[in-house]
Amino acid sequence: MKAEIVSIGTELLLGEITDTNSSFIAGQLPGLGIDLYWISMVGDNVARIAEVLGRAWQRSDIILTTGGLGPTDGDVTRQSIAAMLCEEIKVDSLLEVEIREYFARRGIPMSLNNLRQATLIPSAKAVHNVRGTAPGWWVEKDGHLLVAMPGPPGEMQNMWHTEILPRLRQLCPENIIVSRILKTFGVSESKLGETVTEWFRASNPTMGIYAKPDGVHLRLAAKAPTRQQAEEIIAREETRVRAALGDCIWGTDNDTLEAVAGRKLTEKGLTLAVMESVTGGLLASALADVPGASKYFKGGPVALSDEAKLAYGVSSRIISDCGSASTGTALAMAETVRKNLEADIGIGVTGTLPGEAGRTFGVVYIAVTDGRNPVSAEWSFPGDKARMKRLAISRALFELIKMLGACD
Secondary structure, X not given: OXXXXXXXXXXXXXXOOOOHHHHXXXXXXXXXXXXXXXXXXXXXXXXXXXHHHHHHHHHOOEEEEEOOOOOOOOOOHHHXXXXXXOOOOEEOHHHHHHHHHHHHHHOOOOOHHHHHHHEEOOOEEEEOOOOOOOOEEEEEEOOEEEEEEOOOHHHHHHHHHHHHHHHHHHHOOOOEEEEEEEEEOOOOHHHHHHHOHHHHOOOOOEEEEEEEOOEEEEEEEEEEOOHHHHHHHHHHHHHHHHHHHHHHEEEEOOOOHHHHHHHHHHHHOXXXXXXXXXXXXXXXXXXXXXXXXXXXXXXXXXXXXXXXXXXXXXXXXXXXXXOXXXXXXXXXXXXXXXXXXXXXXXXXXXXXXXOHHHOOOXXXXXXXXXXXXXXXXXXXXXXXXXXXXXXXXXXXXXXXXXXXXXXX
């Protein structure tokens, strides 16, 4: 079945809020075997909403809308659906009673505007909303399904789980879609695409490729009558993909670099310390955010200035000979903090931010050492300071994971 999501609200088009509803719904549909083909965004205008919905009605089996179900003059999703389907919208007496009781229970006077939320068209059935005053609509007509849900994410997600999802499961029992994300680092999107070309030509499973701050992600998605069959398809193809890509795959699905690194440190009974300058403590923050990090992460200082590096024990000779931003200083930082905090592994990060020393890009020097097999390298990262720091942290964590893998 083909599905389409329509997010409604002028505030979305103005950039005042981010459309998280579409991404939430999109993540829910594969498990139902529903193919999502389009996502649209439209402001609070009856004519434009009706136009977008009319187009969706022609090309999709299921239309899922969010937003525009409130009590104000700007909430016009109901009127737009009525206009698109050429049906009359009227106040439903049962819905009116429910809404009046809702306000009475809370001791709040009800505005007459709230009666907008008690309206239906002949093709629509109300969808209960325990989190607010805006019922959803479930519209079935001429082989199409349109589901209108409220815009506030808390209301929408609760309605989805308690009301919409169970009904969709009854309508879509034929196939389900199972996906698997393989996360890579250290290989470009284009090179990765060349390596996995054959999977892009396959119809089941399908593959997508996406560049992210923590590397390039590959998404395998398989459709089958049962979850077990779909998972078997995924497992078979994942084995082949891993054989083709080797150790550039560092994690899957919801894994993060810091969590994978923490898991490997825990498994091996090793500890870690870091000293960083250019990343300003963000590497330590990422590591410390992992539950249970205190068992393996000893912490580390932020040494932005040469004076700080010297105070924490980095040799003045190394800074003088190599420069504050260099692979030599990064390695000295890593080794110094490892010894000072009596950790098994140390990481040092230094460098130059975009805009400093006339540079238009950031240069980062990263070193990882266990006292025996030090690794250090220079990396250039384009973009603004925030992006450069994210990429630097990802690179440092990936180098750590590689070293931990080499210890196997």
